[in-house]
Amino acid sequence: xxxxxxxxxxxxxxxxxxxxxxxxxxxxxxxxxxxxxxxxxxxxxxxxxxxxxxxxxxxxxxxxxxxxxxxxxxxxxxxxxxxxxxxxxxxxxxxxxxxxxxxxxxxxxxxxxxxxxxxxxxxxxxxxxxxxxxxxxxxxxxxxxxxxxxxxxxxxxxxxxxxxxxxxxxxxxxxxxxxxxxxxxxxxxxxxxxxxxxxxxxxxxxxxxxxxxxxxxxxxxxxxxxxxxxxxxxxxxxxxxxxxxxxxxxxxxxxxxxxxxxxxxxxxxxxxxxxxxxxxxxxxxxxxxxxxxxxxxxxxxxxxxxxxxxxxxxxxxxxxxxxxxxxxxxxxxxxxxxxxxxxxxxxxxxxxxxxxxxxxxxxxxxxxxxxxxxxxxxxxxxxxxxxxxxxxxxxxxxxxxxxxxxxxxxxxxxxxxxxxxxxxxxxxxxxxxxxxxxxxxxxxxxxxxxxxxxxxxxxxxxxxxxxxxxxx
Numbered sequence: 303x304x305x306x307x308x309x310x311x312x313x314x315x316x317x318x319x320x321x322x323x324x325x326x327x328x329x330x331x332x333x334x335x336x337x338x339x340x341x342x343x344x345x346x347x348x349x350x351x352x353x354x355x356x357x358x359x360x361x362x363x364x365x366x367x368x369x370x371x372x373x374x375x376x377x378x379x380x381x382x383x384x385x386x387x388x389x390x391x392x393x394x395x396x397x398x399x400x401x402x403x404x405x406x407x408x409x410x411x412x413x414x415x416x417x418x419x420x421x422x423x424x425x426x427x428x429x430x431x432x433x434x435x436x437x438x439x440x441x442x443x444x445x446x447x448x449x450x451x452x453x454x455x456x457x458x459x460x461x462x463x464x465x466x467x468x469x470x471x472x473x474x475x476x477x478x479x480x481x482x483x484x485x486x487x488x489x490x491x492x493x494x495x496x497x498x499x500x501x502x503x504x505x506x507x508x509x510x511x512x513x514x515x516x517x518x519x520x521x522x523x524x525x526x527x528x529x530x531x532x533x534x535x536x537x538x539x540x541x542x543x544x545x546x547x548x549x550x551x552x553x554x555x556x557x558x559x560x561x562x563x564x565x566x567x568x569x570x571x572x573x574x575x576x577x578x579x580x581x582x583x584x585x586x587x588x589x590x591x592x593x594x595x596x597x598x599x600x601x602x603x604x605x606x607x608x609x610x611x612x613x614x615x616x617x618x619x620x621x622x623x624x625x626x627x628x629x630x631x632x633x634x635x636x637x638x639x640x641x642x643x644x645x646x647x648x649x650x651x652x653x654x655x656x657x658x659x660x661x662x663x664x665x666x667x668x669x670x671x672x673x674x675x676x677x678x679x680x681x682x683x684x685x686x687x688x689x690x691x692x693x694x695x696x697x698x699x700x701x702x703x704x705x706x707x708x709x710x711x712x713x714x715x716x717x718x719x720x721x722x723x724x725x726x727x728x729x730x731x732x733x734x735x736x737x738x739x740x741x742x743x744x745x746x747x748x749x750x751x752x753x754x755x756x757x758x759x760x761x762x763x764x765x766x767x768x769x770x771x772x773x774x
Contacts, residue, residue, distance in 0.1 A: 311484035312336035313343015315650030320436035322664035337445040345424035359495030362610035376474040401750040450618035480645035498581035519546035525599035536604035630703035662720040676725020
């Protein structure tokens with residue numbers, strides 16, 4: 303029986319989780335643990351991105367390792383100095399890229415749209431906690447440093463809270479019947495391994511950076527810039543630099559394949575380049591077509607992020623949570639549930655409709671753990687069959703495992719599954735209703751687009767990719 307639930311993270315997915323759990327009026331304890339000093343998740347703005355270590359090809363277990371938990375808890379220790387990648391990638395001029403009518407939660411619209419600055423979703427998330435009176439459930443400046451399974455499918459959390467007044471960290475443990483992972487996955491940046499890149503970074507330490515460090519064009523005045531990657535952040539940064547009177551033209555963009563917005567001749571001031579083959583010791587950058595660039599002042603890697611779960615205790619939990627080679631959660635079901643852990647769930651992991659999809663996931667999780675779900679969860683063999691089928695289909699098409707496509711109708715059917723699993727609230731009003739996907743919302747997703755060109759384009763492997771329904 304699930305009576306005590308912990309939620310890790312107070313971003314949009316954590317806000318949806320807290321509202322859904324509270325609405326069930328079933329759980330004795332719901333607690334949300336947020337490592338920053340305010341809600342908002344990835345939409346919080348840090349003017350100073352801080353030091354971002356660059357290790358080509360390195361994965362989160364190496365760059366964002368687990369913290370050593372004190373042997374005796376509770377206790378007080380000096381402040382942790384290890385980089386926890388808690389600063390966000392939000393930059394000046396960032397806009398949402400999902401239309402407001404489809405991005406917002408159904409019970410609380412955005413103040414305006416269709417695309418808004420980053421301060422709007424940040425304030426929106428904070429207000430959403432207050433709207434549902436779940437702000438009192440949040441413990442701020444509190445990091446989950448260890449999550450370990452207990453007998454009976456229960457969980458023990460090791461928690462660290464920074465006390466700024468005393469400049470110390472307080473540690474303690476709490477136990478829960480179930481846990482929701484709402485910690486996001488735009489924290490730990492990734493740059494690929496390229497011949498000579500590590501030596502290049504060592505020799506020219508200020509020349510290479512990740513888009514997580516990008517804040518404003520002013521930092522690139524009179525510099526020749528090469529951008530690596532043409533997803534959402536690559537597009538935005540390119541556009542900012544092209545419009546800036548202070549940056550040296552042309553801007554160079556290295557891309558592996560075409561996106562909807564760059565499927566044609568480049569605009570004035572932009573030069574397309576293929577994938578980088580090698581970085582030379584003299585500063586020359588070689589490309590796969592045999593061309594080269596010299597005297598580049600800044601290389602900006604817009605190559606995304608890798609999911610990180612440094613708190614996951616693989617030894618205590620009988621295995622890892624994420625397969626970095628396959629780039630997917632291990633033994634997951636519908637991108638939300640876990641075959642091996644019936645009292646563990648995640649919200650916001652798949653690439654889909656951001657906030658709106660979080661609402662479906664949260665309502666379904668809360669209803670299931672309250673024992674009021676309209677449909678039974680499939681058996682473990684059925685869940686395994688779903689996972690194997692998903693892996694085969696995405697391998698064949700080139701689609702990412704956790705990418706849920708809108709244009710093909712896949713996303714609609716995925717949301718329908720949560721809708722039907724949850725069913726309606728009780729007659730007495732316990733629980734939230736899963737959202738409807740009405741004509742207005744569907745029209746907005748289909749027709750209101752921030753980026754030019756078709757949303758679906760060919761990837762390297764021949765599969766379709768969608769550009770407009772994710773963040774960075």
